[in-house]
Amino acid sequence: MQTYHRIGFIAFGQRGQQLAETLVNHLPEYGCPAAVADLRKNPVVSPLFSFRCPDIPFFTDYHDLLKMPEIDTVIVSTYEDTHLTIVKEAIEAGKAVYCEKPIVPTLAQAEELYRFVTSRECRFQIGLNLPNFPVSLKLKELLDAKLIGDLILIRSACDVGQTFARSFLINKFSCRRGSFITAKLTHDTDLLQHLAGSYAETVWGSASNFLWRRHGEEAMTDDTAVIAGVLHNGTMFTQTLTSCGSSYERKFHAFGSRGEILADLHGSSIEVRYSNGRSETLPAPNLSGGGHNGADLVTLRSFLDYLDSGERKARWPERILSSVMIPMAALEKRLVETGKWYRSIVGGEAE
Ligand SMILES: NC(=O)c1ccc[n+]([C@@H]2O[C@H](COP(=O)([O-])OP(=O)(O)OC[C@H]3O[C@@H](n4cnc5c(N)ncnc54)[C@H](O)[C@@H]3O)[C@@H](O)[C@H]2O)c1
Numbered sequence: 565m566q567t568y569h570r571i572g573f574i575a576f577g578q579r580g581q582q583l584a585e586t587l588v589n590h591l592p593e594y595g596c597p598a599a600v601a602d603l604r605k606n607p608v609v610s611p612l613f614s615f616r617c618p619d620i621p622f623f624t625d626y627h628d629l630l631k632m633p634e635i636d637t638v639i640v641s642t643y644e645d646t647h648l649t650i651v652k653e654a655i656e657a658g659k660a661v662y663c664e665k666p667i668v669p670t671l672a673q674a675e676e677l678y679r680f681v682t683s684r685e686c687r688f689q690i691g692l693n694l695p696n697f698p699v700s701l702k703l704k705e706l707l708d709a710k711l712i713g714d715l716i717l718i719r720s721a722c723d724v725g726q727t728f729a730r731s732f733l734i735n736k737f738s739c740r741r742g743s744f745i746t747a748k749l750t751h752d753t754d755l756l757q758h759l760a761g762s763y764a765e766t767v768w769g770s771a772s773n774f775l776w777r778r779h780g781e782e783a784m785t786d787d788t789a790v791i792a793g794v795l796h797n798g799t800m801f802t803q804t805l806t807s808c809g810s811s812y813e814r815k816f817h818a819f820g821s822r823g824e825i826l827a828d829l830h831g832s833s834i835e836v837r838y839s840n841g842r843s844e845t846l847p848a849p850n851l852s853g854g855g856h857n858g859a860d861l862v863t864l865r866s867f868l869d870y871l872d873s874g875e876r877k878a879r880w881p882e883r884i885l886s887s888v889m890i891p892m893a894a895l896e897k898r899l900v901e902t903g904k905w906y907r908s909i910v911g912g913e914a915e
Contacts, residue, residue: 566872569595572635572659574626574650576602579664580641581609583691586860588616590853594868598635601626626650630657637662637871641691644669644746648677651688655680660687660871662864666750667884669743671892674885675909681878688878689867692887694751695758696859696866699827702834702848703816707759711836712820715760718801719817722752726775729787729807734776744785745771746891749805752814753791753890754883755829759818762797763886765903769793769894775808791894796903803890830857882910 571587573580584597589612596616600607601623623629629638630653638654640647640663647663654661667690668674681688694700707715724733733744757763769791776787788806795801814829823838832850837843852858870879885906893900 565874567595567636569637569868569871570598570634571595572599572601572629572632572638573597574601574629574638574640574654575642576600576604576607576609577641580639581607581613582855583639583641583860583864584613584617585610586854586864588612590861591865591868594865595637599623599629599632601629627653630654630659636660637687637868639691640664648673651677652680655684655686655688662689662691662867664691665754666746666888666891668888669746671889671905674888678881678884678909681884682881685876686878687871687876689870689880690883690887691863692751692754692883693856693859693863694755694829696862697829697857698850698852698859699816699829699831699834699848699857700755700759700859701862702846703759703818703825703827706825706834706836706846707818707820708761710820711823712818712825712838713822715797715799715818715820717819718756718760718799719815719819720752720756720801720803721813721815722748722803722805723809723811723813723815724748724805724807725809725811725813726807728812729776733785733787733807743891743895744787744807745789745805745895746888749789749791749803749891749894750887752805753803754887755816756801756803757795757886757890759816760795760797760799760801762795762799763882763903763906764793764801764890764893765796765901766899767791767793767890767893767902768899769890770897771894786895789891789894791890793890793893793902882906885909 637660644666771786771789791803818825827834850858852861854861889902
């Protein structure tokens with residue numbers, strides 16, 4: 565049944581406001597922002613938000629927002645150190661919850677949150693939007709249809725470039741508000757596992773700081789990482805990340821038994837090279853408006869459709885575990901048997 569959702573925003577920084585604007589601009593028939601809670605007393609909001617939501621209540625304590633009975637849904641975009649507590653309290657207050665990535669800062673918290681959302685009726689989803697980029701959606705369709713046969717190897721590379729590093733990363737991560745490696749690679753390694761239809765069995769990685777060192781004596785968050793591993797279904801993978809390059813690109817390259825697929829996830833087409841030498845370029849245009857190549861709109865709409873479906877179970881709860889376990893393993897700088905840990909929580913039947 566379609567419902568008009570009254571949505572509370574817990575944190576109204578850059579991401580909270582971006583999602584509020586997606587709702588106001590692109591999904592007004594689904595609901596509206598109904599309250600904001602942010603530690604900052606007077607967050608500066610965009611003219612659009614101010615015009616569309618002139619009477620919206622602002623709180624500095626999110627508990628006041630959770631007490632509002634008319635709010636059925638909350639969007640949490642604080643940093644990961646507060647997600648576990650806020651998500652649990654919001655669910656206990658009867659709200660449906662959309663929570664930003666990285667979902668939690670530790671594996672112990674991942675297990676706790678997984679057990680919490682799977683042991684009760686609730687509506688919960690992580691805001692992992694990379695699978696809803698137009699190129700990602702097309703890649704999933706082609707890989708599931710086995711266009712290049714059985715998957716053998718995935719090479720995935722996220723290069724954010726020094727300009728992005730200066731304008732975003734240094735501002736964010738110099739104050740220890742999280743780790744750049746987990747913040748970014750939670751996206752890419754979630755997508756990699758999603759596209760392969762599997763999860764990481766073993767992971768080795770390393771991360772280091774090469775460039776961003778001018779904030780006092782200590783290196784800031786690591787700026788570069790390399791990861792290699794094997795998925796449960798046998799597919800091998802590599803994932804790299806650097807903020808030391810010249811441009812923002814996300815390159816995905818999959819090798820299968822019948823050919824290869826190459827794409828820039830931020831682009832609008834996919835190249836397929838078949839083993840017989842033939843090749844073709846398939847379009848994957850962005851047909852939506854809004855941020856992140858239209859993925860924010862698709863992700864939020866799909867979340868609200870899930871709420872309207874009447875389902876009372878957390879959506880994709882296993883991604884609480886799988887979306888953080890690869891980057892966290894990489895930060896340990898040794899071989900980690902992620903699959904054993906994942907199955908010990910999800911159950912032995914996990915595919
Ligand atoms: N899915 C995506 O594409 C995407 C994009 C950007 C950011 N994010 C995620 O969103 C989160 C926030 O990023 P951002 O860019 O908005 O950061 P930001 O620094 O702009 O905003 C964070 C806000 O959280 C508020 N806050 C912190 N603790 C709070 C609390 N206990 N109660 C209420 N408010 C609180 C701060 O006052 C601040 O306004 C991060 O986890 C980031 O990884 C996701």
